[in-house]
Structures are given as structure tokens and as C-alpha cells.
Amino acid sequence: MVNMLCLGIEGTAHTFGVGIVKSDGKILSNFSKTYVPEKGGIHPRDASQFHAANARAVLDEALTQANVELKDIDLVAFSQGPGLGPVLRTASTAARALAISLDVPIIGVNHCIAHIEIGRLTENTKDPVTLYVSGGNTQVIAFDTGKYRVFGETLDIPIGNCLDVFAREAGIPHPGGPKIERLAKEGKKYIPLPYVVKGMDLSFSGLMTEAVRMTRLKKDLRDVAFSLQETAFAALVEVTERALAHTEKKEVMLTGGVAANTRLREMLQVMAKGQGAKFFVPPMELCGDQGAMIGWTGILAYKSGSKQKMDETQARQRWRTDEVEVTWREK
Ligand code: ATP
Ligand code: FE2
Numbered sequence: 322m323v324n325m326l327c328l329g330i331e332g333t334a335h336t337f338g339v340g341i342v343k344s345d346g347k348i349l350s351n352f353s354k355t356y357v358p359e360k361g362g363i364h365p366r367d368a369s370q371f372h373a374a375n376a377r378a379v380l381d382e383a384l385t386q387a388n389v390e391l392k393d394i395d396l397v398a399f400s401q402g403p404g405l406g407p408v409l410r411t412a413s414t415a416a417r418a419l420a421i422s423l424d425v426p427i428i429g430v431n432h433c434i435a436h437i438e439i440g441r442l443t444e445n446t447k448d449p450v451t452l453y454v455s456g457g458n459t460q461v462i463a464f465d466t467g468k469y470r471v472f473g474e475t476l477d478i479p480i481g482n483c484l485d486v487f488a489r490e491a492g493i494p495h496p497g498g499p500k501i502e503r504l505a506k507e508g509k510k511y512i513p514l515p516y517v518v519k520g521m522d523l524s525f526s527g528l529m530t531e532a533v534r535m536t537r538l539k540k541d542l543r544d545v546a547f548s549l550q551e552t553a554f555a556a557l558v559e560v561t562e563r564a565l566a567h568t569e570k571k572e573v574m575l576t577g578g579v580a581a582n583t584r585l586r587e588m589l590q591v592m593a594k595g596q597g598a599k600f601f602v603p604p605m606e607l608c609g610d611q612g613a614m615i616g617w618t619g620i621l622a623y624k625s626g627s628k629q630k631m632d633e634t635q636a637r638q639r640w641r642t643d644e645v646e647v648t649w650r651e652k
Pocket of ligand 1: 333334335336454455456457458480481482484485496497498499502577578579580581582583608609610
């Protein structure tokens with residue numbers, strides 16, 4: 322088939338998305354809806370019900386925007402993991418139903434790797450060290466001998482979650498990240514906070530607790546926000562820098578929802594420059610969770626010979642980045 326069309330379904334956490342992608346790399350549409358909890362953190366069952374209730378509308382909108390019909394679809398890809406169990410099951414059920422009714426192949430995609438592949442597509446970066454930072458993930462990833470290896474990751478909470486929980490405790494509405502960034506710009510005084518890098522891994526829960534304690538001690542919220550960002554981002558940049566030096570790669574990519582942060586971008590940019598590496602950030606609509614990244618990675622996997630039987634499509638809640646055989650890249 323010269324040019325195949327893949328329909329990618331994303332559903333691992335808050336977002337249910339459908340993207341339609343052509344095998345030449347053209348993204349025809351990328352539409353999603355995001356579950357927003359009324360209060361507190363994400364509730365997996367509520368999120369999965371939101372996804373199920375909105376699946377049809379999201380699918381229809383993605384088809385309309387791409388100006389294609391279901392019968393034009395040649396391949397269905399879906400986020401098989403990692404993520405929240407009930408949410409993953411909704412996405413995989415939708416994908417199976419579609420693949421069976423259209424009688425086309427189905428491919429389960431690793432969510433973290435999809436973030437990297439969509440960035441490699443649109444930014445034309447060949448072989449980056451990637452810092453993937455979001456509400457649910459914090460990993461430093463680079464390709465080496467057939468797999469995406471995790472060079473460093475959080476040992477407890479992800480950075481986005483750290484910012485969101487801190488914000489909630491400080492009375493700032495969800496999502497905390499953007500508001501903390503705004504506050505931090507007005508911060509002047511650095512308040513020492515726990516900086517934790519263990520080997521190549523990170524930890525943010527102590528930092529978060531201490532930052533919350535500072536707000537209880539009535540420290541200026543702008544200074545706390547500033548100090549929280551500076552401390553957390555310095556740790557992220559340190560691990561990314563060490564992965565870059567170790568792998569001797571020449572590119573750094575930032576992705577995930579926290580990639581929106583201009584201070585984090587600036588710090589990585591400076592580090593990359595110092596290491597003689599190029600720095601890339603995909604457009605924000607491709608940094609967050611969406612279906613196009615799943616569709617594109619599905620195409621890469623399928624074209625390189627990956628095939629899945631229906632009974633291999635169960636959700637994989639803890640599917641690790643480094644477990645995936647990357648058949649589409651040269652060893
Ligand atoms: P994933 O399933 O990949 O973990 P997610 O459900 O967390 O994704 P994303 O849209 O990738 O969704 O990321 C949302 C996170 O990004 C939230 O934690 C939010 O606070 C954070 N964020 C958004 N904008 C900014 C910003 N400007 N600065 C820092 N963090 C930000
Ligand atoms: Fe994600």
C-alpha cells in the first residue's frame with residue numbers, strides 16, 4: 322500500500338483523542354477531549370466513563386476534520402499503556418471494536434514512545450535525548466541498540482503532579498503548572514528546597530512537601546513558586562545533561578505537558594548549547610496527549626513488520642518504555 326491511513330486512539334489518563342495520520346507523515350486531524358476532575362486528582366473510573374461517553378463525538382470530529390470516512394482507514398492504533406487501567410481498557414475496547422468492524426489490522430502503541438516519535442516526525446530530529454515531562458510521567462529517554470532506554474526517571478511523583486499538588490495545597494486551581502509559572506516569574510528570593518538526584522533518578526515528593534510547608538509558614542507564594550521551579554527544573558536538566566554526555570548524542574528534545582514552561586525550555590536550551598547539542602520542542606498541541614502520536618507510531622510499527630493478534634491487545638498498565646522492541650529504527 323503506497324499511502325496508508327492510520328487512525329490513532331489515545332486514552333491513558335485525562336485525554337481521549339483521535340488522530341488520523343498518513344503514512345507519508347501528514348497529520349490529517351488530531352482531535353481530543355480532556356476530562357477535568359471537579360476537585361482533587363484524577364479518578365480512573367470517572368475518567369474512563371468520560372472517555373467512553375465522548376469517544377463517538379471525538380471520532381466523528383477527527384474524521385470530519387480529516388475529511389475521510391471510516392472505510393478509508395487502513396490501520397487502527399491505540400495507546401496500550403502505560404496508564405490508568407480503566408482508561409486504557411476503554412481505549413483498547415474502542416480500538417478493537419473499530420478494527421474488527423472495519424476488518425483492518427490493529428497495533429497497540431507505547432504512550433511514552435509515541436511522544437518521542439511524533440516529535441521526531443515534526444521537528445525532524447533524528448536521535449534525541451528526550452525529556453518527557455507531564456502530569457503522569459517524568460523520564461529521560463534515549464535510543465540505544467534496538468530500544469528506547471530510560472536513562473533517568475522519577476522514583477516517586479512526576480514533575481507535573483508535583484506542581485499540580487503543590488498548587489492545590491496552596492489554593493491554586495488545577496492545572497497548577499501554568500499558574501505556578503506565572504507566579505514564579507515574579508519571585509525574587511530563592512528559598513532553599515530539597516534537591517534530590519539519586520544516581521540518574523529523580524524524586525519530587527520531598528520537594529513538594531517542603532514547598533507546601535513554606536506556604537504554610539506564610540512565605541511569599543511567588544518566591545516559593547520560583548524556588549520550586551528552579552529546584553525541580555535544575556534536577557531535570559542535570560539528569561538530561563548527564564544522559565547527553567553519556568550517550569554522546571547531539572540533540573535534546575523536550576515534550577509532555579510541562580514542556581509548555583518557558584523557564585524549563587530556557588534552562589535546557591542553555592544546557593544543550595553548552596554541550597554542543599541542538600534543542601527541540603514540538604508545537605504544544607503535539608507535546609500533550611493526543612491521537613496523532615499514537616497513529617504515527619502505529620504506522621512506524623506496522624510498516625516495520627509488527628503485527629498484533631486480538632488477544633495481544635489487552636491494556637498494559639505498567640508497560641515500560643524499555644520493554645518495547647523498536648522494530649522501525651536501526652540497531
Ligand atoms: P500524561 O498522560 O502524559 O502523563 P497528562 O494527563 O499529565 O499526560 P499533559 O497535558 O501531558 O497531560 O500534561 C499536563 C501537565 O502539564 C499538568 O501537570 C500541568 O500542570 C503541566 N503544565 C501545563 N502547562 C505548564 C506550564 N506552563 N508549566 C509547568 N507545567 C505545566
Ligand atoms: Fe503523555
